[in-house]
């Protein structure tokens with residue numbers, strides 16, 4: 721089994737944190753996104769989506785998409801459960817994780833990739849080039865502010881994003897917050913519930929993964 725990973729990028733970090741929480745050590749190979757290795761013939765043959773993370777199983781199956789990779793590891797190593805236990809909790813965790821992806825991570829990526837000169841013609845990840853649209857950079861910033869408002873309200877009523885326990889939704893939200901701060905799309909300052917939660921989740925050993 722091999723996990724294709726990359727420096728700095730938020731999506732592979734979500735999987736690294738997930739694995740660290742489970743105490744799993746997986747053979748990893750770094751893909752150099754800066755030089756465009758993900759767009760080269762060799763990587764595209766492995767993963768036509770041209771994205772990291774991606775997991776290659778010993779039987780040759782290739783799994784991309786963070787939630788799908790995490791689902792695989794959760795099935796094979798159920799403890800500690802990070803995707804919820806029981807029908808209701810699993811659905812609630814999945815709902816929050818999807819919301820964090822759509823309203824948080826995608827908002828930051830929209831703002832960053834449509835505004836930064838390094839992503840000219842690469843406004844979206846994947847095998848096809850897409851021009852930047854300046855207005856989307858502004859919209860992404862606004863969407864991220866809305867996300868922080870939603871997250872703050874949620875964390876006013878709940879210890880963690882998907883309920884009382886730590887789950888994949890916390891991993892995704894913490895990565896979104898760190899990503900936004902790193903690329904200067906937004907800060908959690910003044911969102912007191914988010915700040916309380918962030919202090920706790922970022923103090924976990926897995927956060928360094």
Ligand SMILES: N[C@@H](CCC(=O)N[C@@H](CS)C(=O)NCC(=O)O)C(=O)O
Pocket residue numbers: 729730731732753758770771772773784785786787842844845846
């Ligand atoms: N929805 C995908 C997103 C993966 C993704 O966007 N990965 C980025 C790194 S964070 C990537 O591979 N970027 C390559 C590029 O920008 O060309 C997932 O869940 O894995």
